[in-house]
Amino acid sequence: MMSRILKLALCLVPAMLAVGCASHKQAAYDYTAFKAAKPRSIVVLPPLNDSPEVNAGNSVYAQVSYPLAEAGYYVLPVAVVSETFKQNGLTDAHDIHGVEAKKLSEIFGADAALYMTIARYGSTYTVVDSVSVVSVKAKLVDLKTGTLLWEGVASASSNEGNNSGGGGLVGMLVAAAVKQIINSSTDASHPVAGVANARLLSAGSPNGLLYGPRSQRYLAQ
Template identity: 65%
Template sequence: MKPLFKRILAISAVALLAAGCAAPKQVDYAAFKQSRPRSIVVLPPLNESPDVQATYSMLSQVTYPLAEAGYYVLPVALVDETFKQNGLTTAGDIHGVAPAKLKDIFGADAALYVTVTKYGTTYMVLSSATVVTASAKLVDLKSGETLWSGSASASNDEGGNSGGGLVGMLVTAAIKQVVNSVTEAGHTVAGVTSQRLLSAGRPGSILYGPRNPKYGTD
């Protein structure tokens, strides 16, 4: 079995290397730079995962990198209550509201639409990993045009196993399963995903906003 494990580890290493060498996505920022949004309303994320916590876990995380990037982000509690007052209680219904209507209600320059495709922990014999994957798009509320889109993923198992043979791998997996089951592992990983998805200053990322000193340099 030892050669088999070596082969699996070798394949994993190649996969990680390929992922690390992937070319950054080419983004056309012409519409973004013309729109110059200053304020953003974040809509409750669509949840395509089986975990019911995904929507509000991501919603509570995505505002931080946007604010750090230099945008005024409308308070999510106020936005959520406003939707409820207007009879909109599900993310699907909210995402279906016309951009012009969102502009009338909130007065923001742009809206962030987020979709969570993976959220939760997968348990296997030799490992367990909590993975959160999400995509997002920023839409101009005046024109309805998409200014930017991207996706990101994070896992609490990105470092892989640190050795110790089969027994060590089993012990590590058992400990991780216990930790993931008694802690909000998904919420923590969602924070990493949000940072990767919405932090400015990287190839393919959103542009800096007017509240950031680097505004206009990207």
């Protein structure tokens, strides 16, 4: 069994090096519609959850306001937004995402709406590790016209920058088992979701959101 694990690890090394050495250059995002709309306020809709974790939506939604506010936008309180939808008989994210843009504008008075989708959320156990990964994507839509202003995607992992080389293979297997037990008993993906949100919604990054009018960098972009 141990020899099989070692052979598997040796086979994976070249593939990992190839992926690490590969470079992918992104095309510059077209911000023409974004700059023309000049959104000042954003209503964030409860995210769609395509992961098997039932708590993923609440976790991501609870950590979405801070990066947007830091980017220079007024963000409607998510608790108020969620309660408003409930009062109008909408509790399912799919139904909420189906509401027309103009109707959202009438209800909330925001300039734009942020639609989010959780592609991945949770901890997975591999041969030598246990990793929590969160992947989210979002699009910003002008509520007056329904025009797409921006869209992006970001991921984060609990293993970023982690050095797990100490203790040999047996030590790595034991550490992975312990991490899996901890991750299963607690929501280890919650802080990872905060990192993914920050990467996705912080302004100033390549092809990321533009700074909002409340930011000192708004006029310089």
